[in-house]
Amino acid sequence: MLSAKMNDALNEQINKEMYSAYLYMSMSNQSNEMGLKGFANWFMAQYHEEMYHAMKIYEYIARQGGKITLKAIDEPPGEFASALDMMTKTLEHEQFVTRSINDLMETAIAEKDHATQIFLQWYVTEQVEEEENDNDIIAQLKLVKESPHGLMMIDRDLAGRMTTVPTDFSKGVGGEE
Ligand code: FEO
Numbered sequence: 001m002l003s004a005k006m007n008d009a010l011n012e013q014i015n016k017e018m019y020s021a022y023l024y025m026s027m028s029n030q031s032n033e034m035g036l037k038g039f040a041n042w043f044m045a046q047y048h049e050e051m052y053h054a055m056k057i058y059e060y061i062a063r064q065g066g067k068i069t070l071k072a073i074d075e076p077p078g079e080f081a082s083a084l085d086m087m088t089k090t091l092e093h094e095q096f097v098t099r100s101i102n103d104l105m106e107t108a109i110a111e112k113d114h115a116t117q118i119f120l121q122w123y124v125t126e127q128v129e130e131e132e133n134d135n136d137i138i139a140q141l142k143l144v145k146e147s148p149h150g151l152m153m154i155d156r157d158l159a160g161r162m163t164t165v166p167t168d169f170s171k172g173v174g175g176e177e
Contacts, residue, residue: 002066003111011069021050023076027086038159045163052165055173084141091134098127
């Protein structure tokens with residue numbers, strides 16, 4: 001059972017995860033336009049992860065007998081100055097999501113909602129990984145500065161990222177990732 005306050009807060013988080021997917025779709029497109037196919041791949045994998053994050057909450061609300069409310073998704077920025085600009089904005093956005101997950105956890109604690117606290121633990125852990133990945137790529141980009149050769153090496157590395165989360169939700173979100 002979800003309290004109305006918890007239910008509302010989880011619906012807000014679906015919207016934030018959907019916006020995250022939209023933002024990374026935009027960055028994937030921008031990467032393609034810059035000729036950075038590896039970055040485009042990395043951001044598209046990120047898009048799939050965010051859709052999975054949203055769908056996990058969607059399914060959780062439904063399983064708890066709550067009410068799902070889908071809200072308008074904001075328009076993401078469509079222009080970015082560089083790969084470093086995109087990765088810096090990615091990190092800033094993930095830090096915003098981390099604060100949002102922490103706020104959700106605070107609400108779950110205040111509402112004495114143990115099930116939602118356990119559910120949210122997955123997201124707490126996930127955010128550590130997300131920020132770590134972004135920090136690693138930013139460090140590499142700063143290391144090579146503006147060197148085209150260095151940028152191409154990072155791009156080749158990011159081309160290897162595979163989407164590991166489920167992408168077909170017709171039968172639910174499936175197992176844990
Ligand atoms: Fe769903 Fe990237 O946080």
